[in-house]
Amino acid sequence: MVRSKALLTAVVLQVIIGLFNIATALRILASGINGAPALVGDAQTEGPPFWAGVMFLILAIATLFSAYGLWAGQKWGKIVTIVTGVILIVFCLGDLVGAASLGSYAYAGVSGIYLVMLLTVQYLVLRRERKPALA
Amino acid sequence: MPWQPSKLTLDSVLSHLLLYMLLACYALLFYAGVILVLLIPGLVHSHANDIAFAPPWWLIPLTLVAMAPTIIPLYRWLRGRINEIIYGEHDDPYALISEINAQLLAMSSSPTTLPAVTTTIARALHLPYVALVVYSNQNNDQEVGSAQTAARYEAGAPLPRAESMTLPLLYLGKALGELTVSARHANESLSNSDREVLEGAAQQIAIALQVEQLAADLQASRARLVIGREEERRRIRNDLHDGLGPTLSSMQLQLGTLRNLIRQEPEKAEAIAAELRTDLRQATAEIRQLVYDLRPPLLDELGLIEAIKSLCPEGAPFTLTVSAPESMPAMPAALEVALYRIAGEAIHNVVRHAQATRCTVDLSLGAEALTLHIRDNGLSQPTLTPTGVGIRSMQERAAELGGTLTVQPAPPGGVEVLAHFPLNRDP
Numbered sequence: 001m002v003r004s005k006a007l008l009t010a011v012v013l014q015v016i017i018g019l020f021n022i023a024t025a026l027r028i029l030a031s032g033i034n035g036a037p038a039l040v041g042d043a044q045t046e047g048p049p050f051w052a053g054v055m056f057l058i059l060a061i062a063t064l065f066s067a068y069g070l071w072a073g074q075k076w077g078k079i080v081t082i083v084t085g086v087i088l089i090v091f092c093l094g095d096l097v098g099a100a101s102l103g104s105y106a107y108a109g110v111s112g113i114y115l116v117m118l119l120t121v122q123y124l125v126l127r128r129e130r131k132p133a134l135a
Numbered sequence: 136m137p138w139q140p141s142k143l144t145l146d147s148v149l150s151h152l153l154l155y156m157l158l159a160c161y162a163l164l165f166y167a168g169v170i171l172v173l174l175i176p177g178l179v180h181s182h183a184n185d186i187a188f189a190p191p192w193w194l195i196p197l198t199l200v201a202m203a204p205t206i207i208p209l210y211r212w213l214r215g216r217i218n219e220i221i222y223g224e225h226d227d228p229y230a231l232i233s234e235i236n237a238q239l240l241a242m243s244s245s246p247t248t249l250p251a252v253t254t255t256i257a258r259a260l261h262l263p264y265v266a267l268v269v270y271s272n273q274n275n276d277q278e279v280g281s282a283q284t285a286a287r288y289e290a291g292a293p294l295p296r297a298e299s300m301t302l303p304l305l306y307l308g309k310a311l312g313e314l315t316v317s318a319r320h321a322n323e324s325l326s327n328s329d330r331e332v333l334e335g336a337a338q339q340i341a342i343a344l345q346v347e348q349l350a351a352d353l354q355a356s357r358a359r360l361v362i363g364r365e366e367e368r369r370r371i372r373n374d375l376h377d378g379l380g381p382t383l384s385s386m387q388l389q390l391g392t393l394r395n396l397i398r399q400e401p402e403k404a405e406a407i408a409a410e411l412r413t414d415l416r417q418a419t420a421e422i423r424q425l426v427y428d429l430r431p432p433l434l435d436e437l438g439l440i441e442a443i444k445s446l447c448p449e450g451a452p453f454t455l456t457v458s459a460p461e462s463m464p465a466m467p468a469a470l471e472v473a474l475y476r477i478a479g480e481a482i483h484n485v486v487r488h489a490q491a492t493r494c495t496v497d498l499s500l501g502a503e504a505l506t507l508h509i510r511d512n513g514l515s516q517p518t519l520t521p522t523g524v525g526i527r528s529m530q531e532r533a534a535e536l537g538g539t540l541t542v543q544p545a546p547p548g549g550v551e552v553l554a555h556f557p558l559n560r561d562p
Contacts, residue, residue, distance in 0.1 A: 086157060086159075090160060126217070
């Protein structure tokens with residue numbers, strides 16, 4: 001199977017997103033057990049609930065799973081990528097706006113980069129691969 | 136039941152779900168963008184002064200107005216891409232081609248199988264319209280779209296404003312038909328994956344059509360063989376029944392009369408005996424002609440080379456030179472007769488038309504083919520009509536044995552006949 005650069009880029013970004021989400025999910029899950037360091041926002045809102053950590057973990061696994069589907073050229077890979085991407089974009093938007101409003105520009109910057117990666121993956125999945133026309 | 140694509144399927148639900156999720160995500164993105172661009176200083180100020188932030192009333196209408204021009208183009212683009220992913224992506228394209236191939240392998244006749252193949256393609260790829268056109272078997276150089284249509288099979292109906300694609304059904308460069316499909320929605324085109332599957336399916340259909348055509352040609356050839364054999368038998372029967380039979384019957388009656396008259400009227404008996412002798416001579420000539428028509432006797436008496444040499448009539452104005460390998464392999468009787476008849480026709484043409492002084496017949500043997508080359512130094516006919524009876528009969532004799540024959544001017548003057556016969560198959 002010949003994989004285009006766009007597809008490879010989407011796979012790499014999706015893997016990075018998935019790993020980042022796993023780290024986030026584990027941090028959220030661990031904060032309820034060992035008192036992991038809270039983010040700026042956590043101090044204001046008393047931290048995300050445990051179920052959020054579970055949800056992020058499931059999303060992260062789904063993201064990595066979709067990366068495999070993209071790599072294998074499967075239709076379900078693209079569908080799962082779109083679904084997980086939409087959900088993560090919504091959460092990311094909340095993080096971005098919240099971080100900006102709280103003055104945490106570093107966190108807003110990270111969220112912005114994360115958002116750009118998510119949007120890039122969505123675009124790369126949705127765009128049509130160019131192929132020579134039939135004779 | 137005529138093919139119609141279903142409107143409510145799992146794929147259609149998933150397609151709409153993804154589309155509206157992405158549109159909702161876009162709306163939130165746009166809204167967040169407006170907030171970040173226009174309202175962050177206000178947000179930061181509110182937070183710094185511990186004041187509750189309330190978005191102004193004009194924010195949502197402003198967002199909607201700013202977003203409105205982009206929503207329709209984005210909707211169309213997303214719908215096209217999502218439909219392409221849902222309907223146009225084929226995780227296992229070879230499974231679809233295998234399904235089509237299985238139907239083609241079981242093809243017993245075009246009228247029943249090809250409509251099923253058309254419907255299978257439409258159903259498997261969720262296409263609203265598939266048309267399969269089979270060309271009539273008239274010539275070998277048919278161009279796509281220009282040949283006469285022998286049959287047309289359709290599934291569904293074409294969508295207005297939807298892209299359609301036509302694939303030629305080619306086998307070894309010969310166009311046997313065409314496959315036309317329509318995109319799934321208006322203003323959309325087929326995906327690359329769709330094209331790959333359709334190209335594979337077109338190749339399989341072309342092979343199946345060629346096989347069917349070859350089978351039909353074989354059956355027609357067998358029928359011609361049987362007809363030709365029976366016609367030959369009828370001709371021989373008629374020749375025997377109408378010619379030789381009455382002659383022998385008449386001779387039998389004359390012999391009876393002769394026996395009665397031989398003692399009583401010897402003069403009359405002698406006259407009858409003379410008639411009998413004439414009739415016998417005529418019967419012998421008829422038998423000789425019958426035998427010659429079946430197979431030239433000179434081939435058995437003299438061999439091929441000497442028989443060809445004997446084709447030069449006495450007093451001909453040209454010298455005939457026949458050359459061949461010293462040891463000619465044993466050839467099938469049909470090949471010997473074909474070589475002899477072609478050489479005879481060509482030499483006959485030299486006598487009638489060429490005004491030549493020299494004519495050469497050369498037999499050469501290659502690894503897989505035998506070549507007969509006949510050349511004269513007479514007049515070069517500027518236009519050699521391939522439809523001339525003599526030339527056509529020579530070409531047919533060569534074609535019957537899987538060979539080829541060409542007749543062309545031979546510079547600086549004269550005409551050459553070149554015939555090739557394969558040696559690796561039994562005629």
